[in-house]
Amino acid sequence: MTNQSYMIDANGNIIETASCTNDPDGKIAKENAERKAKENREKEEKVKEKRAAKKAEEEKAAKKRAEKSAEGKETGDYTLSVTGNDVKSMTQSLVAESVSISAPDRSSFDIKA
Numbered sequence: 001m002t003n004q005s006y007m008i009d010a011n012g013n014i015i016e017t018a019s020c021t022n023d024p025d026g027k028i029a030k031e032n033a034e035r036k037a038k039e040n041r042e043k044e045e046k047v048k049e050k051r052a053a054k055k056a057e058e059e060k061a062a063k064k065r066a067e068k069s070a071e072g073k074e075t076g077d078y079t080l081s082v083t084g085n086d087v088k089s090m091t092q093s094l095v096a097e098s099v100s101i102s103a104p105d106r107s108s109f110d111i112k113a
Contacts, residue, residue: 002019003018003019004016004017004018005018082094082097
């Protein structure tokens with residue numbers, strides 16, 4: 001038994017609460033804590049590996065983009081004509097058309113009404 005308490009209620013009834021364990025020296029609790037810590041370390045390692053793989057993939061993609069732009073693709077000014085009834089439809093059309101164009105890093109556009 002690890003804990004025992006008594007309480008007397010307003011009617012004079014006695015309430016007893018007792019806590020018991022089958023692990024008096026704490027060996028099972030210690031093993032469980034060690035197992036949980038090991039599982040947490042393994043999870044952290046997996047997360048680190050995923051992050052490293054994602055970072056390597058992003059670096060590879062950035063390198064490919066740099067190689068493509070270094071291949072001599074055309075950069076400069078582009079003119080797109082977009083018509084529509086509202087700004088939302090015009091923006092969607094603009095985005096759809098500009099996806100196929102390799103724009104320089106410093107790009108901007110003006111909307112004329």
